[in-house]
Amino acid sequence: xxxxxxxxxxxxxxxxxxxxxxxxxxxxxxxxxxxxxxxxxxxxxxxxxxxxxxxxxxxxxxxxxxxxxxxxxxxxxxxxxxxxxxxxxxxxxxxxxxxxxxxxxxxxxxxxxxxxxxxxxxxxxxxxxxxxxxxxxxxxxxxxxxxxxxxxxxxxxxxxxx
Numbered sequence: 001x002x003x004x005x006x007x008x009x010x011x012x013x014x015x016x017x018x019x020x021x022x023x024x025x026x027x028x029x030x031x032x033x034x035x036x037x038x039x040x041x042x043x044x045x046x047x048x049x050x051x052x053x054x055x056x057x058x059x060x061x062x063x064x065x066x067x068x069x070x071x072x073x074x075x076x077x078x079x080x081x082x083x084x085x086x087x088x089x090x091x092x093x094x095x096x097x098x099x100x101x102x103x104x105x106x107x108x109x110x111x112x113x114x115x116x117x118x119x120x121x122x123x124x125x126x127x128x129x130x131x132x133x134x135x136x137x138x139x140x141x142x143x144x145x146x147x148x149x150x151x152x153x154x155x156x157x158x159x160x161x162x
Contacts, residue, residue: 025077025135029158033058042076044106044137050144058154063144074106074139075158082161083130085138088154090123095145097121100128102136112139121151129161 023042036054039045045052050069051062061071089098099118105111116128121142130138138158142151
């Protein structure tokens with residue numbers, strides 16, 4: 001019952017789930033989301049009028065009846081440096097788009113700076129070279145163009161580039 005009330009409050013407000021100030025800056029991330037029952041306190045989610053949640057051992061971006069809603073999920077703060085970012089991604093069909101960004105303020109979407117060009121989501125493992133000039137959060141921006149569309153993210157890994 002507690003989870004339903006919390007989820008309802010988040011959906012109703014269309015707000016952010018914000019990172020906990022006690023979270024530490026990291027230099028690598030390995031997350032398969034298997035133990036997540038909700039978004040981890042050190043990550044940030046912005047779902048607008050749609051849904052972004054942890055379920056079935058992955059992260060799900062779901063449009064419900066709100067296509068064109070930009071949804072964002074950001075990592076804990078990451079130390080400046082060069083990295084390789086990999087993750088598995090898939091969707092349930094239709095037009096879906098992914099953009100990767102960096103930010104210094106997870107609660108201000110105007111501060112998000114694209115690292116990649118928005119691209120159509122195709123199923124499979126994705127890999128990106130990331131260069132952070134200063135400590136930043138990384139984020140995934142997903143755009144779903146139809147009702148009841150979903151994008152699934154799993155096996156998120158950020159490793160220092162050698």
